[in-house]
Amino acid sequence: MTTRTLFRLDYGSKLEHEINNIVAAFKEKNFDTQHYPQRWLAIKLLESDADIVEHVQAMPNGSQIIAVARQSTDKIKSTLGDEVDMLTADHRYGYINGVVRQALNRPSIDRITLTDRIDDIVTHKWLGLPFFFTIMYIMFRLVIDVSSPFLEWTDSVINGPIAHFFSYLLDLTQMPAWVHSLIINGIVAGVGGVLVFVPGLLILYFFLALLEDSGYMSRAAFVMDRFMRVVGLHGKSFIPMILGFGCAVPAVYATRTIASRRDRILTALLVPLMSCSARLPVYVVFGMAFFGAQAGTVIWAMYALGIVIAMLSGMLFTRTLLKPDSSSAFVLELPPYRQPALKSVLIHMWENTREFVRKAGTVILAASVVMWLLLNLPWGVGNQRDSYFGKVSGAIAPVFAPLGFGNWETGGALVTGFIAKEIVVSTMSQVYLSGEELQTKEPTTFSQELIGIGHGFVQAAINSGKILISIVPGINLVDKEKETENTLLSIALRNHFTPLSAVSMLVFVLLYVPCIATLGAIKHEFGASWAITSAIYQTAVAWIAAFIIYQGGRLLGFG
Amino acid sequence: MPEPTQLSLLQPGQRATIMHIGGAIALRRRFIEMGIVIGETILVERHAPMGDPMEYFIKGYHLALRKEEAAHIQVKLHGDING
Numbered sequence: 001m002t003t004r005t006l007f008r009l010d011y012g013s014k015l016e017h018e019i020n021n022i023v024a025a026f027k028e029k030n031f032d033t034q035h036y037p038q039r040w041l042a043i044k045l046l047e048s049d050a051d052i053v054e055h056v057q058a059m060p061n062g063s064q065i066i067a068v069a070r071q072s073t074d075k076i077k078s079t080l081g082d083e084v085d086m087l088t089a090d091h092r093y094g095y096i097n098g099v100v101r102q103a104l105n106r107p108s109i110d111r112i113t114l115t116d117r118i119d120d121i122v123t124h125k126w127l128g129l130p131f132f133f134t135i136m137y138i139m140f141r142l143v144i145d146v147s148s149p150f151l152e153w154t155d156s157v158i159n160g161p162i163a164h165f166f167s168y169l170l171d172l173t174q175m176p177a178w179v180h181s182l183i184i185n186g187i188v189a190g191v192g193g194v195l196v197f198v199p200g201l202l203i204l205y206f207f208l209a210l211l212e213d214s215g216y217m218s219r220a221a222f223v224m225d226r227f228m229r230v231v232g233l234h235g236k237s238f239i240p241m242i243l244g245f246g247c248a249v250p251a252v253y254a255t256r257t258i259a260s261r262r263d264r265i266l267t268a269l270l271v272p273l274m275s276c277s278a279r280l281p282v283y284v285v286f287g288m289a290f291f292g293a294q295a296g297t298v299i300w301a302m303y304a305l306g307i308v309i310a311m312l313s314g315m316l317f318t319r320t321l322l323k324p325d326s327s328s329a330f331v332l333e334l335p336p337y338r339q340p341a342l343k344s345v346l347i348h349m350w351e352n353t354r355e356f357v358r359k360a361g362t363v364i365l366a367a368s369v370v371m372w373l374l375l376n377l378p379w380g381v382g383n384q385r386d387s388y389f390g391k392v393s394g395a396i397a398p399v400f401a402p403l404g405f406g407n408w409e410t411g412g413a414l415v416t417g418f419i420a421k422e423i424v425v426s427t428m429s430q431v432y433l434s435g436e437e438l439q440t441k442e443p444t445t446f447s448q449e450l451i452g453i454g455h456g457f458v459q460a461a462i463n464s465g466k467i468l469i470s471i472v473p474g475i476n477l478v479d480k481e482k483e484t485e486n487t488l489l490s491i492a493l494r495n496h497f498t499p500l501s502a503v504s505m506l507v508f509v510l511l512y513v514p515c516i517a518t519l520g521a522i523k524h525e526f527g528a529s530w531a532i533t534s535a536i537y538q539t540a541v542a543w544i545a546a547f548i549i550y551q552g553g554r555l556l557g558f559g
Numbered sequence: 560m561p562e563p564t565q566l567s568l569l570q571p572g573q574r575a576t577i578m579h580i581g582g583a584i585a586l587r588r589r590f591i592e593m594g595i596v597i598g599e600t601i602l603v604e605r606h607a608p609m610g611d612p613m614e615y616f617i618k619g620y621h622l623a624l625r626k627e628e629a630a631h632i633q634v635k636l637h638g639d640i641n642g
Contacts, residue, residue, distance in 0.1 A: 123605060
């Protein structure tokens with residue numbers, strides 16, 4: 001030990017007396033404080049710090065020490081009339097104030113900083129909300145439109161070169177046909193179908209990290225808090241809800257920033273109602289098949305419906321299962337604006353995307369294999385209708401009949417959507433188009449494919465750049481051909497759905513049971529009972545909403 | 560000097576000294592952690608667009624509180640200092 005005296009804050013005679021009492025008790029009761037400094041441990045025990053009390057309880061002779069500390073705490077409370085941690089905080093702040101006063105010459109408080117000037121606009125009485133919604137609008141245009149060329153590129157790389165590569169390896173090692181089918185039709189198609197969302201998520205998380213690191217996120221919470229309270233939520237719940245438009249899994253984990261458990265649970269229950277990016281392909285496929293130029297409107301309506309249902313659900317839960325409690329206070333620092341550091345933005349972006357990719361690598365992989373098995377068992381099944389998958393789907397199909405889509409193919413697609421919602425599309429194309437070879441393989445060399453990948457990426461970047469510029473109102477570099485599509489899948493869908501039952505189907509896909517990965521995240525954070533609540537609640541809401549739309553639509557003479 | 564009043568009743572531009580902190584234990588602890596302690600000067604900055612919460616300036620940083628919570632903080636309004 002050095003002879004240098006260590007800094008020691010004086011907590012005043014009454015507190016000091018009790019601190020010394022506890023330190024003396026360590027020796028008396030033969031209590032080994034292990035790696036904890038004695039004085040520090042005594043103060044924490046006096047403050048009844050929950051974590052430390054728990055630790056000490058587990059140490060030898062710990063319960064005797066806790067009894068001594070509890071006596072001291074009660075004594076302070078009765079003589080000084082205040083909680084110990086309030087008193088210690090008071091002394092610490094007192095000391096800090098003294099030091100600051102001696103060392104720092106604060107510029108006049110009234111000085112207008114850049115942060116103040118920005119806040120005058122972004123939290124302005126009239127401008128605050130329009131500013132917020134503009135930011136959100138730009139973000140969605142970026143995520144959905146700008147990422148779409150990259151999405152197509154990823155899709156073509158996975159289904160082209162990567163599938164060919166595995167095919168080639170399998171042929172080379174002379175694997176039996178079923179292994180070939182399992183890997184190409186099961187694993188590569190299943191996992192690939194999820195990985196195509198990575199470009200969109202990268203852009204979403206990049207933008208969110210930018211908002212977070214610049215300091216705008218807490219202003220968004222400030223501006224939106226009043227609105228969120230109507231729904232029974234906290235201003236901070238806004239961030240997980242926005243994340244929910246990307247993927248509900250990281251959004252559920254993002255609820256950790258909310259202080260009260262009740263607010264966290266409610267937010268996690270509402271997050272899956274935000275239309276995540278996995279649902280978009282379903283909207284797009286149906287939208288293009290049935291609504292042509294109006295597809296965009298239908299897609300926006302789905303997003304809006306998700307928000308409306310989330311609001312109504314929030315009000316419902318607030319009045320039933322999750323009554324507000326006093327712990328959900330809104331005490332939020334509004335930090336000064338800072339220029340976001342690129343490195344930290346990239347780290348945020350990577351960590352969130354990794355969570356999603358990990359899900360694709362584990363849950364979806366396992367699910368794809370199970371799916372493939374169900375489609376191919378009993379062994380040697382010729383028609384998918386006779387497979388286990390077809391039988392299960394056929395059994396549940398009548399449940400969907402009042403919603404307008406009681407056929408086994410749709411029932412099956414919805415069942416597989418439990419694994420991940422975008423799989424609804426790939427299952428439909430598998431079952432509707434089975435037997436039809438989707439594309440004829442042209443023999444290509446490895447180097448040709450490499451060039452193709454690079455060329456495709458450059459093309460995607462150019463298209464994406466054009467769309468980016470087109471977001472500026474009045475400039476349009478992209479010729480949108482939004483005619484009704486005539487792909488094989490579109491034709492097959494038009495044979496099985498009317499426009500009305502298509503809308504009913506989309507509403508059902510939007511609302512029904514969160515995917516297995518989301519439920520896993522809810523279970524991880526809040527326990528199995530909340531995950532089950534979420535699953536049952538959403539499925540019920542989805543059925544009712546689709547029922548109202550389909551039957552109501554028929555009464556009004558549509559479809 | 561004016562009578563002590565609730566922080567939530569002050570208007571933007573008004574400055575006050577914190578006299579007493581009430582509310583549930585959890586909320587009081589949260590206040591203390593954020594530097595809301597007796598004797599501190601607090602400045603009301605602005606309302607959020609929908610009137611609530613409000614933004615305050617204390618200990619050299621900006622803090623947002625709902626009126627509901629700010630009502631637990633008793634303050635003494637400073638004289639006619641505007642802004």
